[in-house]
Amino acid sequence: MGVLQIEARQLSKHYGNLVAVDELSFEVGAGEVLGFLGPNGAGKSTTMKMLTGFLAPTSGTALINGHDIVDDSLAARRCIGYLPEGAPSYGEMGVRAFLQFVARARGFEGRKAAAAAAGAIERLNLDGVTEQPIETLSKGFKRRVGLAQAIIHDPQVLIMDEPTDGLDPNQKHEVRRLIREMSKDKIIVISTHLLEEVQALCNRAMIISGGRLLVDDTPAGLIARSRYHEAVTLVVEQPERVASVLSELPEARKVELREGELTVFPAPGRRLFEVIADAVRANGWAVSELRLEAGRLDEVFRQITRQEVS
Amino acid sequence: MRRVAGPVLNVMRRELAGYFSTPVAWVFIVIFLVMAGVFAFYIGAFYDRGIADLDPFFTFHPWLYLFLVPAIAMRLWAEERRSGTVELLLTLPLTAWQAVLGKFLAAWLFIGLALLLTFPVWLTVNYLGAPDNGVIVAGYVGSWLMAGGFLAIGSCMSALTRNQVVAFILSVVVCFGFLLSGLPMVTDLFSGWAPQALLDTIADFSFLAHFATISRGVIDLRDLVYFALVITFWLLANTIVLEMKKAS
Numbered sequence: 001m002g003v004l005q006i007e008a009r010q011l012s013k014h015y016g017n018l019v020a021v022d023e024l025s026f027e028v029g030a031g032e033v034l035g036f037l038g039p040n041g042a043g044k045s046t047t048m049k050m051l052t053g054f055l056a057p058t059s060g061t062a063l064i065n066g067h068d069i070v071d072d073s074l075a076a077r078r079c080i081g082y083l084p085e086g087a088p089s090y091g092e093m094g095v096r097a098f099l100q101f102v103a104r105a106r107g108f109e110g111r112k113a114a115a116a117a118a119g120a121i122e123r124l125n126l127d128g129v130t131e132q133p134i135e136t137l138s139k140g141f142k143r144r145v146g147l148a149q150a151i152i153h154d155p156q157v158l159i160m161d162e163p164t165d166g167l168d169p170n171q172k173h174e175v176r177r178l179i180r181e182m183s184k185d186k187i188i189v190i191s192t193h194l195l196e197e198v199q200a201l202c203n204r205a206m207i208i209s210g211g212r213l214l215v216d217d218t219p220a221g222l223i224a225r226s227r228y229h230e231a232v233t234l235v236v237e238q239p240e241r242v243a244s245v246l247s248e249l250p251e252a253r254k255v256e257l258r259e260g261e262l263t264v265f266p267a268p269g270r271r272l273f274e275v276i277a278d279a280v281r282a283n284g285w286a287v288s289e290l291r292l293e294a295g296r297l298d299e300v301f302r303q304i305t306r307q308e309v310s
Numbered sequence: 311m312r313r314v315a316g317p318v319l320n321v322m323r324r325e326l327a328g329y330f331s332t333p334v335a336w337v338f339i340v341i342f343l344v345m346a347g348v349f350a351f352y353i354g355a356f357y358d359r360g361i362a363d364l365d366p367f368f369t370f371h372p373w374l375y376l377f378l379v380p381a382i383a384m385r386l387w388a389e390e391r392r393s394g395t396v397e398l399l400l401t402l403p404l405t406a407w408q409a410v411l412g413k414f415l416a417a418w419l420f421i422g423l424a425l426l427l428t429f430p431v432w433l434t435v436n437y438l439g440a441p442d443n444g445v446i447v448a449g450y451v452g453s454w455l456m457a458g459g460f461l462a463i464g465s466c467m468s469a470l471t472r473n474q475v476v477a478f479i480l481s482v483v484v485c486f487g488f489l490l491s492g493l494p495m496v497t498d499l500f501s502g503w504a505p506q507a508l509l510d511t512i513a514d515f516s517f518l519a520h521f522a523t524i525s526r527g528v529i530d531l532r533d534l535v536y537f538a539l540v541i542t543f544w545l546l547a548n549t550i551v552l553e554m555k556k557a558s
Binding site: 053086 | 327556
């Protein structure tokens with residue numbers, strides 16, 4: 001067994017004149033939970049479809065645990081568990097029958113296939129619905145069936161295309177918990193356009209737009225790029241007067257008043273929170289809310305992807 | 311061997327189970343049996359001929375298959391593409407060829423089952439007289455082989471599109487061409503300008519001619535090879551279509 005990793009080398013996909021993925025190169029190692037972030041049509045799904053062997057790259061290739069996805073597709077596919085977008089499955093089949101089919105396709109035989117299916121059913125709490133046709137299940141259960149088929153062979157690499165898309169908040173929470181549970185010693189790659197998901201699940205994020213890699217960073221690193229990073233927001237009576245006082249502070253670069261909230265941005269390298277707290281105390285302002293901003297991921301995302309468009 | 315055949319059988323088993331967990335199987339079998347009966351007894355004048363054989367029964371099989379086999383074949387790949395399960399199937403560690411073969415075998419066995427369920431016709435003719443049962447067995451074999459040819463064409467057409475109606479129409483047209491390639495309406499297009507050798511080749515592609523010899527009770531190796539080649543050719547084409555979609 002080679003080193004546990006994904007290595008993409010100038011991976012490209014063209015549809016006629018349209019370049020869906022443009023010479024994407026990256027490496028992912030064990031223990032990483034990588035989130036592909038990007039607007040719709042950015043090339044996230046296409047990249048995943050190439051990694052899993054559903055689409056052939058126009059040029060370039062990728063190695064999954066050292067197996068080339070073009071020259072040694074079957075060996076590469078054996079290392080991967082894949083949840084396609086929308087978690088498609090054979091609707092007329094029962095949950096157990098479907099999982100046994102996937103287990104056999106994954107090389108389990110006879111009783112071992114039944115055991116693998118039973119194991120996946122247990123891990124995803126599908127016990128109550130094993131004999132039900134999949135098409136009669138709720139969306140949350142269908143997604144769990146999709147996850148069950150993806151992990152049935154305990155793959156080293158787990159690739160999931162929008163795993164929580166279209167689920168309600170409880171189901172999202174549940175699916176994220178399951179993914180987090182599975183993330184030990186594996187490589188997990190998810191795609192999403194939900195920024196909260198990257199914060200909740202991933203320890204690495206890649207922003208992709210127009211088929212190209214724009215940013216490769218940790219979620220915390222991404223947030224730190226926000227202009228809101230380390231800013232202080234307060235809700236106060238007579239905000240105009242307070243704003244004029246605060247804008248005189250050497251630590252403040254800029255003060256913005258928006259919808260009753262006053263946001264003070266720090267000068268480079270300066271810390272604001274304590275200074276403002278002191279000022280509030282000294283001036284006796286009636287403050288109803290005072291908070292330190294971590295940064296706003298959606299703002300970073302828009303900023304990065306919009307730069308690309310313009 | 312196990313590594314090669316295992317995935318094929320696995321896909322085949324899933325497909326077969328799929329037929330019987332939806333109304334598709336029952337609707338197809340009932341319609342096939344009713345139509346086969348109507349053709350044989352009314353149009354084929356089974357009783358009036360006063361001959362104890364199944365000629366009027368088998369004669370209409372090509373025409374029956376022309377519409378019923380594409381109806382079974384149209385969903386093979388188009389449905390997978392529409393529902394997205396094709397992405398699941400083709401990212402499992404099996405080759406496109408194994409998937410194609412598994413699906414084909416399931417549908418072929420299923421049609422074989424429908425064909426076997428026409429056994430009351432065989433009972434009837436044996437009750438009424440003393441037919442040559444060897445000829446009847448040959449007729450069944452030939453009919454099933456021909457169904458396989460239609461099915462392989464339909465499977466390939468189904469891989470071309472996600473729309474089942476388009477898949478159905480394409481298969482009927484191509485099957486019709488293969489069915490009639492020995493008849494004047496096709497050969498006339500070529501006679502006069504094409505060399506005789508080409509004309510003979512085209513005529514040789516006719517399902518009807520090959521089916522006719524088998525159903526007369528003559529199981530000629532050439533006819534068996536012919537159907538085997540037709541099936542193999544279209545299933546290979548099917549696999550190539552899948553690979554092309556992957557690269558497109």
